[in-house]
Amino acid sequence: MSEASVFPNWRKALLGDVASCTLGGTPSTEIPLFWGGDIPWMASGDVHLRRIHDVPGRITKAGLTSCNATMTRPPAVAVGLAGQGKTRGTVALTLRELCTNQSIALLKGDQKNLLTEFLFHNLERRYEELRARSSGGGRGGLSKGILEQVPMELPSLPVQSKIAEILDTLDAAIRGTEAVVAKLKAMKQGLLHDLLTRGIDANGDLRPPQPEAPHLYKQTPLGWLPREWDCLELGAITRELAQGWSPDCPSEPALAHEWGVLKTTTVVWSGYQEHENKRLPEGLRPRPHLQVEVDDILITRAGPSSRVAVVAHVPATRSKLMISDKLYRLRVSGEQNPAFTAAALSSIAVQREIGKTISGMAESQTNISQATLKPLPVPVPSKWEQDAIMVGIEAQSQKLKGEEELLNKLRLQKSGLMDDLLTGRKPVTDLL
Numbered sequence: 001m002s003e004a005s006v007f008p009n010w011r012k013a014l015l016g017d018v019a020s021c022t023l024g025g026t027p028s029t030e031i032p033l034f035w036g037g038d039i040p041w042m043a044s045g046d047v048h049l050r051r052i053h054d055v056p057g058r059i060t061k062a063g064l065t066s067c068n069a070t071m072t073r074p075p076a077v078a079v080g081l082a083g084q085g086k087t088r089g090t091v092a093l094t095l096r097e098l099c100t101n102q103s104i105a106l107l108k109g110d111q112k113n114l115l116t117e118f119l120f121h122n123l124e125r126r127y128e129e130l131r132a133r134s135s136g137g138g139r140g141g142l143s144k145g146i147l148e149q150v151p152m153e154l155p156s157l158p159v160q161s162k163i164a165e166i167l168d169t170l171d172a173a174i175r176g177t178e179a180v181v182a183k184l185k186a187m188k189q190g191l192l193h194d195l196l197t198r199g200i201d202a203n204g205d206l207r208p209p210q211p212e213a214p215h216l217y218k219q220t221p222l223g224w225l226p227r228e229w230d231c232l233e234l235g236a237i238t239r240e241l242a243q244g245w246s247p248d249c250p251s252e253p254a255l256a257h258e259w260g261v262l263k264t265t266t267v268v269w270s271g272y273q274e275h276e277n278k279r280l281p282e283g284l285r286p287r288p289h290l291q292v293e294v295d296d297i298l299i300t301r302a303g304p305s306s307r308v309a310v311v312a313h314v315p316a317t318r319s320k321l322m323i324s325d326k327l328y329r330l331r332v333s334g335e336q337n338p339a340f341t342a343a344a345l346s347s348i349a350v351q352r353e354i355g356k357t358i359s360g361m362a363e364s365q366t367n368i369s370q371a372t373l374k375p376l377p378v379p380v381p382s383k384w385e386q387d388a389i390m391v392g393i394e395a396q397s398q399k400l401k402g403e404e405e406l407l408n409k410l411r412l413q414k415s416g417l418m419d420d421l422l423t424g425r426k427p428v429t430d431l432l
Contacts, residue, residue, distance in 0.1 A: 010155050010424055011113070016148025018114040019107050022076075023144055024100030025068030027059055034063030040098035041069065047080045047092040047104065051171075054096060069099035075116045076106040077123060079130070082141040089130035089142065093120045105147055114152065118160035121167045122152070125418045155424065162428045163421045170414045177407045184400040191396050196347045199226045199381055200388045221377040222349040229381045235374030237341065240331040243301065243370070244290050244323030249278035259286040259320045262327060267298045267312040269346070274317050290322040290329070295338040297330040297345070298323065302367035309354045309368055313342035328373070340386035343393060344378050353377060 015021075024042070027034035037060030046055045064071070076094045080087040082103045093116075100106060107123075109116040123130065133150065134140040154160070198207040210217040210224040217224040220231035235241075247261065253275060254260030260277035267273075280286055292298070292314055300310045303326060323329045332341050344350060353376055360366030381389070420426035 010153045015150040022106040027063035042100040044103045047090045052094040115160045117164035195389045234376040242329045246325035254279040272312040299328040302326045305366045311345045337386040
């Protein structure tokens with residue numbers, strides 16, 4: 001391992017001495033008879049599933065016998081052997097009998113010295129080490145020979161079992177929280193769509209959908225909107241639309257007392273990220289008129305098409321942060337709720353309209369201009385309704401934020417426990 005165990009009674013061994021290693025194979029893709037059977041066949045990308053209950057690939061018995069693929073009973077640790085992306089060195093635990101392609105190795109502990117479940121967590125922690133051991137360096141690949149020479153430090157089987165059990169429990173909590181986060185994100189998207197197309201009536205309820213109550217809606221450039229709403233050009237509700245400045249700055253962020261220039265990564269769909277800035281070099285005078293303030297709306301102006309027209313409202317910010325040349329700063333008139341306007345600009349209907357105006361010859365070099373933003377149609381309910389809509393959106397956002405914070409806490413807890421338990425730094429008995 002990359003760090004020595006603090007327990008002298010942990011046994012040192014090479015992985016090949018305490019585990020079997022099975023390589024896979026791929027039937028010829030030119031022979032249809034080999035494919036579409038009932039034998040599970042794991043492809044390289046499937047390692048990212050982490051816990052393999054099933055895989056989409058299927059081959060026939062004829063396909064299996066035509067290549068080096070071997071059926072392996074669970075549990076086994078699947079290791080990605082090749083690839084310049086994240087696959088090489090990534091591990092997963094197989095929980096069903098299957099075979100794999102030639103770019104995956106299946107490892108099984110001998111159960112006398114090494115438990116397969118312990119091996120899974122051990123190698124998961126050593127992802128960077130496995131990639132560094134690849135033949136050919138960072139662009140190379142792993143092999144059976146390389147894996148068999150990986151050094152192991154092994155506590156007793158009861159300790160291995162308890163470590164695996166503790167980390168499995170945390171994994172289950174993380175998976176459960178990930179599912180909650182995914183559900184809340186989907187619910188938020190659905191709520192955003194409903195609130196930004198149906199709004200809230202005088203009783204505080206969502207209006208019925210347009211097909212159920214057509215008399216409550218009117219046709220607009222953005223589609224059907226409530227009759228009480230206006231559909232105005234963005235310029236009509238804007239008091240300022242400014243573009244920033246991009247001096248040559250060092251990569252480190254500005255300290256609290258220093259001036260900084262915001263990067264485009266300040267603006268992401270999850271919200272404003274003030275830490276994504278670069279320190280203004282000494283000798284350059286700041287431009288205070290470009291400083292970001294609370295309730296500004298930031299829009300990415302240029303870059304890859306997926307990063308153009310990303311919108312974020314600024315609910316709070318430190319001082320002395322200026323917008324860059326690739327950002328627009330939008331300030332709305334006093335009759336508008338800035339958070340609502342930002343949400344409206346993020347809506348599917350408005351983003352579709354923005355997409356029609358994006359210019360640029362290459363996918364990586366696109367931009368939007370002030371001339372195309374100002375006539376952009378945006379929904380404009382009454383100020384009361386804007387505020388009510390944002391109360392609903394904020395309540396859902398807070399639920400999501402709470403679960404995301406819990407997820408981050410669980411991941412950090414797991415990372416710390418892996419470092420402590422898998423190196424022997426903390427005896428497992430301390431957690432019993």
